[in-house]
Amino acid sequence: MKTLALLAPAMLIAAPAAAQVMTPAQYVSTAGASDLYEITSSKLVLQTTQDPKIRSFAQMMVMEHTKSTAQVKAAAARARVKAAPAKLNPLQTELVSELRSESGAARDARYIAQQKAAHNQALEVQKAYAMEGTSAPLKAAAAGIVPVVQQHVDMLKSM
Known part of the structure; x- marks a missing residue:
């Protein structure tokens, strides 16, 4: 398991991102899994962290990724894209286990x-x-989510 932990960040980045355009359903599924991972992992760390900076960040992750999930679901409904309940992919499941x-x-x-x-x-x-x-509705949702995720990336650089 420890070997996977060392490889996991690289594997996350190598996951199918921009290699080809996702279908609307693939985007909804991928965004949903991403948000679910953020919420699940953040709630887990909130159970034990004593670090106020990590606690604050994890609380923000739960709140903001819950919001982005709602935005994508609403856009999917407008686009008439059936959104299955979000589920973690196998790597995300392993990361939570780690x-x-x-x-x-x-x-x-x-x-x-x-x-x-x-x-x-x-x-x-x-x-x-x-x-x-x-x-179009999902593109608009994604465009609105980009600056929020960029803010998270920027915050993480100082952690």
């Missing part, structure tokens, strides 16, 4: 490392769909 296996400062450090990789990937997905997506 967080569960840690505690204290080690969990906090792993959380921040995972957040950096996950947000870089999410930014690429959102930018790509905003630029090249085929559904």
